[in-house]
Amino acid sequence: MxxxxxxxxxxxxxxxxxxxxxxxxxxxxxxxxxxxxxxxxxxxxxxxxxxxxxxxxxxxxxxxxxxxxxxxxxxxxxxxxxxxxxVELWPTMMTLMFWGDRHYAPEGPPLVIAHRGCDGALTDHLTCDSCGAQLGPRDVEPRPGPGAQAEPPRAQAIT
Missing domain, CATH: 1.10.10.10 (Winged helix-like DNA-binding domain superfamily/Winged helix DNA-binding domain)
Structure with missing residues (x-):
């Protein structure tokens, strides 16, 4: 243990x-x-x-x-x-999100991260799938993905 x-x-x-x-x-x-x-x-x-x-x-x-x-x-x-x-944790957070999307999002990602510059999607290499730019947290915005719920359930407080 x-x-x-x-x-x-x-x-x-x-x-x-x-x-x-x-x-x-x-x-x-x-x-x-x-x-x-x-x-x-x-x-x-x-x-x-x-x-x-x-x-x-x-x-x-x-x-x-x-x-x-x-x-x-x-x-x-x-x-x-x-x-x-x-802010240096951003790549770690995105990598964890992509891993979770692959293994625990059967209806598709609940969130997609879009490049503000051209509307392309963030790849797991932290680049834009449309223009190829290397992206950071200030270059992107989250948007509902195919696995998003219409109205997310409210989390219950756990201590």
């Missing part, structure tokens, strides 16, 4: 899992790539318990993947934005 932490392992994958290796953390990061910035929007969109979300956002900020930015003074309110370190 694996220990709860991997700090004793000399392995970059294990060390990365210490930070991003739980599902809520990955879903928070996914939401950030979708443009979510505010606590309540994360909470509503994910159906995550407030205490769990607070913990994940704090950890992501402490680790330098996100930063808190005040957008209102009275009362104080903050947005959570990906840092450069967080």
């Amino acid at each position: 694996l220990p709860r932490t991997y700090e004793s392992q000399n392995c970059s994958i294990a060390r990365a899992l210490e930070i991003i290796g739980d599902r809520w953390t990955m879903l928070v990061i996914r939401s950030a790539f979708e443009g979510v910035r505010r606590f309540d929007d994360y909470q509503d969109g994910l159906g995550i318990a407030r205490n769990v979300l607070t913990d994940r956002l704090t950890r992501l900020c402490d680790e330098g993947l996100m930063r808190r930015v005040r957008y209102q003074e009275r009362p104080e309110r903050y947005e959570y934005r990906l840092t450069r370190k967080g």
Whole structure:
């Protein structure tokens, strides 16, 4: 049985899992790539318990993947934005999405990632299938795919 932490392992994958290796953390990061910035929007969109979300956002900020930015003074309110370190997870997130589409999306991908420049689709090589350009997170936009549900079910909060 694996220990709860991997700090004793000399392995970059294990060390990365210490930070991003739980599902809520990955879903928070996914939401950030979708443009979510505010606590309540994360909470509503994910159906995550407030205490769990607070913990994940704090950890992501402490680790330098996100930063808190005040957008209102009275009362104080903050947005959570990906840092450069967080944005560097984009290829990993896209690779995981493509893998999930291949193995767990029998009706087709629920989401397709379109190139803003020419409307082509992102390939698993992170290029545009139409113009061949190398793409990054600022070059694309998500759109409903053939496996999208008309109205997604609301997630249930799990602690």
